[in-house]
Amino acid sequence: MVRRMRCQRWTLLLFLAGVWTCTPAEDSVKSRLYSHTESVSLPDNTNLAGIIIITIDTLRADVLGTYGHPRIQTPNLSELAEHGVLFQQAMAPSTTTTPSHASLFTSLYLQDHNVYSNFEALGNEPETIAEMLFGRGFATSAIVNMKHLNPEISNLGQGFQHIVRSGFMRKAGPSLDQLVRWLDHIGEQRFFSWVHLADVHTPYQPPPPYDRFYYHGDEKNPEITSLQDIWNFLPSHMSDHPFFLSWLRGIRDLDWVIGQYHGAVTYVDDEIGRLMDALEERELLNKTAIIVTSDHGESLGEHDLYFVHAGLYESTVRVPLIMYFPNSKHHGVVVHDVIETVDVLPTILEYLDLPSPETIRGRSLWPLIEGKAQPPRTAFIEHAGRNLIGLRTERYKYIKHRKTKHLLPSYPFIKGHEELYDLQDDPAELHNIAAQSPEIIREFREELERRTSKKLEYKTGEAKITPEMLDVLQALGYIQ
Numbered sequence: 001m002v003r004r005m006r007c008q009r010w011t012l013l014l015f016l017a018g019v020w021t022c023t024p025a026e027d028s029v030k031s032r033l034y035s036h037t038e039s040v041s042l043p044d045n046t047n048l049a050g051i052i053i054i055t056i057d058t059l060r061a062d063v064l065g066t067y068g069h070p071r072i073q074t075p076n077l078s079e080l081a082e083h084g085v086l087f088q089q090a091m092a093p094s095t096t097t098t099p100s101h102a103s104l105f106t107s108l109y110l111q112d113h114n115v116y117s118n119f120e121a122l123g124n125e126p127e128t129i130a131e132m133l134f135g136r137g138f139a140t141s142a143i144v145n146m147k148h149l150n151p152e153i154s155n156l157g158q159g160f161q162h163i164v165r166s167g168f169m170r171k172a173g174p175s176l177d178q179l180v181r182w183l184d185h186i187g188e189q190r191f192f193s194w195v196h197l198a199d200v201h202t203p204y205q206p207p208p209p210y211d212r213f214y215y216h217g218d219e220k221n222p223e224i225t226s227l228q229d230i231w232n233f234l235p236s237h238m239s240d241h242p243f244f245l246s247w248l249r250g251i252r253d254l255d256w257v258i259g260q261y262h263g264a265v266t267y268v269d270d271e272i273g274r275l276m277d278a279l280e281e282r283e284l285l286n287k288t289a290i291i292v293t294s295d296h297g298e299s300l301g302e303h304d305l306y307f308v309h310a311g312l313y314e315s316t317v318r319v320p321l322i323m324y325f326p327n328s329k330h331h332g333v334v335v336h337d338v339i340e341t342v343d344v345l346p347t348i349l350e351y352l353d354l355p356s357p358e359t360i361r362g363r364s365l366w367p368l369i370e371g372k373a374q375p376p377r378t379a380f381i382e383h384a385g386r387n388l389i390g391l392r393t394e395r396y397k398y399i400k401h402r403k404t405k406h407l408l409p410s411y412p413f414i415k416g417h418e419e420l421y422d423l424q425d426d427p428a429e430l431h432n433i434a435a436q437s438p439e440i441i442r443e444f445r446e447e448l449e450r451r452t453s454k455k456l457e458y459k460t461g462e463a464k465i466t467p468e469m470l471d472v473l474q475a476l477g478y479i480q
């Protein structure tokens with residue numbers, strides 16, 4: 001706790017001075033977290049109080065300090081990573097909220113659970129991690145902050161005894177306070193909690209002082225035209241929507257918008273730090289496994305895509321994944337292999353010494369955490385609405401367009417079109433080398449055929465969507 005308070009104070013002072021130096025690496029004060037030093041294969045979970053999984057909606061990996069961002073302050077997530085495991089190349093199965101969360105909680109791909117949009121519901125047949133743990137005596141709770149994640153629409157409430165529903169984008173602070181109140185309520189029972197945070201989704205609206213952490217100009221200066229200049233790149237359902245227009249009314253500077261996203265990242269990190277303080281006060285911090293990830297990233301201008309998570313580029317599919325297991329000798333571990341967020345479920349189950357269902361797609365990450373070489377993985381990624389499908393290896397990204405659609409002015413989908421990027425030489429995915437790489441393309445086509453021929457095709461559930469919800473989904477860019 002001492003460490004975080006000191007860092008926060010310095011952060012504010014240095015912010016006022018326009019200087020940033022308070023990084024976890026420079027802060028030598030002892031962390032609140034400590035780790036087991038005996039040689040054990042898996043962490044000793046006999047004293048485990050519970051598991052918290054936090055999904056920070058729309059958080060791309062590369063904006064976190066712990067993933068190497070030079071300016072954005074995320075000292076609390078860095079602290080978790082330094083005492084846990086950080087996955088450098090974690091891939092989301094989709095770039096849309098409900099499908100991606102459905103995959104996280106079932107360890108199934110979209111083509112298996114069949115949830116391809118935010119107005120579809122997970123079926124009852126696939127077993128979720130919450131159902132598995134509730135069935136084994138865990139107290140379970142979920143806090144969600146988007147209406148389409150509410151149980152009557154997403155059916156992602158399966159297995160959760162206590163659900164704090166979304167009104168409309170509750171901020172991280174009150175959301176995590178709800179979690180602490182629930183932990184106080186359940187007493188000694190082992191728990192599994194999911195907290196979904198929406199602060200870094202549009203409209204990015206971090207509270208003061210975070211709104212000025214990374215932007216120091218005059219966002220309404222009439223001489224600035226940078227936001228106007230990109231306005232035509234926005235999909236019409238966003239640029240014409242009253243919700244979007246009211247957020248950006250009077251704003252002229254594109255950098256302000258991006259600064260709000262970055263500020264929201266630091267705000268969420270500070271609130272996670274406050275949660276860690278609350279856990280420490282209750283002597284729970286070193287008995288609680290904490291997993292932080294996201295459902296997808298966000299485009300902040302890459303490929304002329306602004307404030308959307310459409311497409312399958314790295315900005316939208318590479319997500320953070322930090323796993324902190326108390327009493328673990330595996331602290332400060334960085335895994336560079338390509339992995340997928342469908343791997344989270346079997347990793348939790350192995351930690352709890354529970355068997356994984358045979359039908360799941362993910363694999364336990366424990367061998368990688370323990371430093372054992374594993375065969376290279378190919379991540380399988382599907383776009384909402386079945387528009388695109390992609391494969392991601394250590395070196396390449398392959399994207400196939402499945403439909404012709406003009407949703408995004410700067411990125412038309414053209415049925416049959418293929419994209420191939422060499423991420424080693426071209427990490428920004430600017431040069432499509434599909435035409436000059438017939439052998440590599442052939443291999444990816446065969447792999448795609450193998451993957452799509454094995455789908456499980458569960459029935460989806462019934463999403464109860466009101467007219468008001470349709471408007472919200474449209475405002476968020478999910479319905480055209």
Ligand SMILES: [Zn+2]
Nearest residue numbers: 057058097295
């Ligand atoms: Zn999302």
